[in-house]
Amino acid sequence: xxxxxxxxxxxxxxxxxxxxxxxxxxxxxxxxxxxxxxxxxxxxxxxxxxxxxxxxxxxxxxxxxxxxxxxxxxxxxxxxxxxxxxxxxxxxxxxxxxxxxxxxxxxxxxxxxxxxxxxxxxxxxxxxxxxxxxxxxxxxxxxxxxxxxxxxxxxxx
Amino acid sequence: xxxxxxxxxxxxxxxxxxxxxxxxxxxxxxxxxxxxxxxxxxxxxxxxxxxxxxxxxxxxxxxxxxxxxxxxxxxxxxxxxxxxxxxxxxxxxxxxxxxxxxxxxxxxxxxxxxxxxxxxxxxxxxxxxxxxxxxxxxxxxxxxxxxxxxxxxxxxxxxxxxx
Numbered sequence: 530x531x532x533x534x535x536x537x538x539x540x541x542x543x544x545x546x547x548x549x550x551x552x553x554x555x556x557x558x559x560x561x562x563x564x565x566x567x568x569x570x571x572x573x574x575x576x577x578x579x580x581x582x583x584x585x586x587x588x589x590x591x592x593x594x595x596x597x598x599x600x601x602x603x604x605x606x607x608x609x610x611x612x613x614x615x616x617x618x619x620x621x622x623x624x625x626x627x628x629x630x631x632x633x634x635x636x637x638x639x640x641x642x643x644x645x646x647x648x649x650x651x652x653x654x655x656x657x658x659x660x661x662x663x664x665x666x667x668x669x670x671x672x673x674x675x676x677x678x679x680x681x682x683x684x685x686x
Numbered sequence: 687x688x689x690x691x692x693x694x695x696x697x698x699x700x701x702x703x704x705x706x707x708x709x710x711x712x713x714x715x716x717x718x719x720x721x722x723x724x725x726x727x728x729x730x731x732x733x734x735x736x737x738x739x740x741x742x743x744x745x746x747x748x749x750x751x752x753x754x755x756x757x758x759x760x761x762x763x764x765x766x767x768x769x770x771x772x773x774x775x776x777x778x779x780x781x782x783x784x785x786x787x788x789x790x791x792x793x794x795x796x797x798x799x800x801x802x803x804x805x806x807x808x809x810x811x812x813x814x815x816x817x818x819x820x821x822x823x824x825x826x827x828x829x830x831x832x833x834x835x836x837x838x839x840x841x842x843x844x845x846x847x848x849x
Contacts, residue, residue, distance in 0.1 A: 665766045679798075681799070
């Protein structure tokens with residue numbers, strides 16, 4: 530499923546070893562790529578003229594606690610030229626929560642990656658200014674992690 | 687203002703205290719800032735002719751805490767906003783009063799989470815709590831009139847130093 534999407538076909542041709550898996554749900558297709566190939570794939574998706582994913586509409590984290598690898602970072606892409614959408618995911622292990630930053634490819638990733646860092650504690654390597662964006666600067670912990678107590682550490686019950 | 691001596695003078699002093707309290711409650715200027723949906727009900731109470739807070743000498747919502755007497759905590763106080771609210775309260779001159787407007791300001795409301803202060807009375811001396819989510823303007827006016835009554839009777843001293 531999903532192989533018919535133009536982005537999947539083109540990535541398979543250009544970077545055959547980058548795709549870990551392909552998924553589709555209700556006509557929305559995504560690929561899962563390894564962390565160390567993320568920048569290659571993103572650069573290709575943006576620069577290939579038939580794909581031209583020039584707009585990164587969203588970056589977010591997902592916590593699959595207690596499964597391993599625990600985290601996932603999701604990139605929602607859109608092409609203002611071809612008006613098509615695509616989604617790229619990458620798995621992030623709990624003991625090494627680091628992902629290369631895509632700020633150099635899509636500058637808009639700056640604040641999205643800061644938000645993901647703030648709430649999930651995933652570190653974006655190469656980010657120009659990785660600090661908290663929503664929570665107070667002195668906050669301890671990352672509240673969107675599934676093991677973070679809903680009422681906060683001091684009132685957990 | 688304390689009554690220092692018993693006798694003839696005390697009548698004058700207690701009258702004077704009543705006069706001071708009466709003037710305080712009759713021109714109690716609220717501080718115009720809001721935090722969530724309650725703020726819109728506060729604006730409806732303050733700004734429109736429909737509810738007309740000017741009847742109670744309170745139409746002057748001050749944009750500066752230096753000129754305000756009453757802080758209406760109108761809405762959800764997040765942990766990130768809390769230092770700002772406290773700073774603004776400290777910038778108000780004595781005597782000053784606090785109304786916790788709505789469920790969030792009183793108890794945290796439905797937001798029983800890490801991000802929200804569970805009642806501003808943990809940090810500020812609240813004189814009147816107004817229930818509702820958000821309270822109707824009539825409820826806010828009722829709370830304000832209750833505060834006026836307390837000020838007139840000397841039940842709400844309006845200082846940040848509570849004995």
